[in-house]
Amino acid sequence: MKDGKKTGEATFYNPIMKSGADPWVVRKDGYYYYMHTVGNAIQLWKSNSLTDLAAAETATVWQPSGGGPASSDIWAPELHWIQGKWYIYFAADDGSNETHRMYVLQSETDDALGAYKEMGQITDPTDKWAIDGTVLTKKDGSLYFVWSGWEGDENVTQKLYIAPMSNPYTISGNRVEISKPELAWETIGQPTVNEGPEVLVSDKKINIVYSASGSWTDDYTLGLLSADPDSNLLDPASWKKHPEPAFAKTDDVFGPGHASFVKSPDGKEDWIVYHAAKTAGAGWDRNVRIQPFQWNDDGTPNFGKPVSTRTALALPSGENGRVRLEAEEAKLEGLLVKDREDASGGKTVGSDKDGARSATFNIEVEKDGLYTLALRYLNEGAVVEQLTVTVNGKLKVDVSLDAGFNGEWSNDYIPVPLKKGSNEVKFSGGDSWLSLDAIDVLPPQTKP
Template structure:
């Protein structure tokens, strides 16, 4: 009888370990398979997630923020071969704008491998030289039932563009994305902003495009503090974050290199009234979310933000690595609660694995 009881208890313990959420706590990662560049929103009682899978645009939905292993999945878009956006589909995001749903994503035509006749123009190796930004449009009250169709390429002046996001402001709609100074730079990767006429049409001319952040600080470079040149120095993965109480507006973005242990989150705050004026942005001089070697949490970045089911808590969803020596393949998706400092800036926790308390209102 004792052996049978021990066997039952052991099996129960194993089952609990295989499910990262119990009645009151959860552990990271929140999706057992690997994943990167997570985008999560909450709409009508559901959480919706997208992340990079390279091949298509898929949408997941779940009632539970902290466990996506049994989430439903829906294919929104699979490009035909041979198009400028057929391969390396990265960092898709789902936005509700003016009563319609839009997906903004990065893609290229040939698996991130330009011909030598193109790459020879770059000062440094530039495999992503043909990456551009694209949009899907969906009509309907729910993204789960909306019919999504390819809408357009977002104009980035025939230059490298990845990790684009929509930035909504009282003065209009904007596109913030990772860019180069010139077509064949290769490095550094900066943050650019342009004004949009609508979610699929850029209103700014090339001369009006503005660069609002460049990787000049030691922790934005790879290796850390690189002084000899700008190769591998990156600003990317921008995301809008607004303090719900003060109205302060931030862009939280990723810095350094995404396959490296030093990948981290940085912060811009809009301290003026014009998003197109670089002087109206203030950059925090230190990373705001970074590796935690004590818990083997490395390469933490490319985040999105949502709330608990009851709306009382703010949550960050991001990717990170436990073994930084395996690079991009080691990334998994995690979630943690964050709060706010007295000055209205976000206060992010140290990244880790938990166990953590589940979001407030989650059953």
């Protein structure tokens, strides 16, 4: 490929979303449906590829019509296919955190990106503060709602609760506490926190993976509860809390938490989808990452350690490869090639001087369409970098690259229209703090 080297088609780098928190992914009929917290609405992405979610079709499927109890601070939406319909569970308040409660939407069609009707609040008889609701379905079809809440009316600690459901939008019994922050790794930050419960079932165990310690700290982590499949899930004694974190920070991954789980396109692999702080001390400034995981012999998950953004991962099994163009093989102006071990080709391009700088790639595609360019970069400065992407000398796209990663790589996902055949794509701008590694060319979404 002219002015670009086609390499690494079977790998990708995290993050898969440059910003985002509370990621949720579910797969049905060959598509991945993805959500994360956007705060003022519920947005849904639809993709046939797990690593290309940033390039997916998207729609705002619900937003509040005005003031009211569910008009603000819309957190952690989840999409579930239950009893032949789509349901969306989310937390919201009236502008005051103390009023956070859980709400349900029900689909009016089979299209997950279609219309929804409001089914109202879902609550147990106590009607206390509640967030991060999810649904657990046993093999016999019985439904349970699991969430994070307060015991009383003050923010002292967040505990995990479970309650039976009579249908997908109604809790039919009293809540039962199944976890509270009590271990050293669960109690970092005040108030203490157990939240983000997510169900992960194997043949041998019903697992609930949850987030512990303050989400604003580097020590936000995942814990694990497990129960036998035939046990009484409403009996707290049925749930075993594992004494060590299931997924915790490393020397270069901070605050990994609020995960969801999904299969690879061919169904052969299990993947964890989670958010992490962009760098140490970033708090709620987070991005979304994925990696495969394994299973222990007892039916509990083995997530291993969070993988650094410096590490290339194999694409999910069954996912189409991608074209990677190394920046050092582009036509360069005012940029120098530098050796760097954690770059995809062992090299990056950057500049130590002021002045005009650009990298021009020649991208060949087989058909007209809207493609996405995944730009891997390192911005070691304290300010946002501004680039201009010029396509075939005409269309100009302005791009803002996040700042302050302290040596952590990131990806920006840039949609560009390309025509069949050869296309000249020029990246220009930036300053001496910015290094470019490569671009991955993500094809237009197709039907599975």
